[in-house]
Amino acid sequence: MIGWSRRGLAAAAATVAGGLLAAPAIVRAQGNWPNRPVRFVVAYAPGGGTDLTARAMAESLTGRFGQSFVVENRAGANGIVGSEAVARSAPDGYTFVAVTSTHVMNRQIVPNLPFDPTNDFTPIALLARYPLVLMANVDAPFKDVPSLIAYAKTRPPGELAQATSDAQSSYAANQFAKTAGIDLTEVPYRGSGAYLGDLTGGHLKLAWGSTATAMPLLPGGKVKVIAVTSPQRSAFLPDSPTLVECGLPDSLFIGWTGLFGPAKVPQDIAATLNRACSELSATPAMQAR
Template identity: 35%
Template structure:
């Protein structure tokens, strides 16, 4: 017959064993992603350091590092117009520890490339929009046309003038082609390798007309080195409040903007998507970024809204490319 003390000790041991077994089972079945992040995160930027994409990525990474206590390493993987870095994101392990900050080029890749190593819609986990910036039609300070109406009249009277953009297939290029289709003017595309060299040639007078990102153009507009005739936002920009929109000038469909978005490989854990969305919302409320990049609009979105934007723009750019006879590479 067992003594009461032995019975109690046996009962306690059995209870402890049961509790330990339950804790073990719970630990084994728990999803490790729920503790996200537990180590450093790679944030791929498919462009060289120094541009707006890189600047936004570093602001985002620094904020996430402060909040989570884990390093966020910005990895610049430039090349092939952003295709190399974008492909790395698509093919990364979908564990939440490799994500990317991409531009609206994600929607032009399938329009301009016959063979892509990824699908711009199916191969990515859409997290949130980060920011956007409209484009602006600018001319040299000495250009005869002072208003958009005068510009159209002059372009029709003197067809074949060149207009600069930041490169073939960029948002500025497509905006220029939309301008040609909407107004019936004949201006010839001059592709540069980036907005900075195109702007330098505009200021020097080597090219007289340019479709530029507003962030690239604002410092030169304010300095009086170039003249802005129209902006492609839906409403006037606070950065250049005296410049009319194409929309108010009678071209309601000429509303375009470059954008930046946070995207990961398809199948990322929901907790990772949710936490990065929170960081995007925080970034959207920071006035200091707008001060450093005049013309930029900080924003955030749901994954569904971002996915819809990409799909819609693919359709829009395919239509423009067909009408403007922009060939696939």
């Protein structure tokens, strides 16, 4: 289990998310950007929530600018591999990285992090805010938080595993186990897309992911949602209770997905992309995705 400082974690994540909401203050002439394909590096495996969000935005931006926005997955080391590649790239406005709040959380948990999550990047846009979702295999022998806790207490300590895919899901998973008073084994994957086969195939009973990860699995009855980590029920999952409702108020967590460039991306490009992402995120088409 990772030794988190809950107050420090929340403050750090909120600070960076707030920076992503604000458009760059200085705007110069925008020139003809983009005049060649723009690369979005997703720092996690294909098929997960960040990947789906980045691909939806890239598709919308391609339509808006008439230039290709291409997604490339570079998973590994809790998002560090992809983030480091972008931090070291040229700040010319053609390479960006899509990451979760894990991006800033890594500073608290990874010794010798090869970059500064704040100073080595240009914040571009907040793509999504969401609760984390506790999902279960559809055939798991529990249907809600009380029956999950009761089941876990009948099993040998650590026998029941829960999959995570990054620092934010690791935090939520371990905080849930702690506040529920149960012994669960964390199984870290390289991204939520990497554990979906094991979860839907019955090799895993529990996994943590974003709403973007969970929602595509629900129509086919591949998983069931046990609870969400937001203070109120999610508009996307209105029938799923919050952990607060289930008597676990210390399990609150709101994650985010953000877009960053390397440090010193030209302000005019950063402002243009920020404005485009903000406007597209508000459209019904993007909201539905």
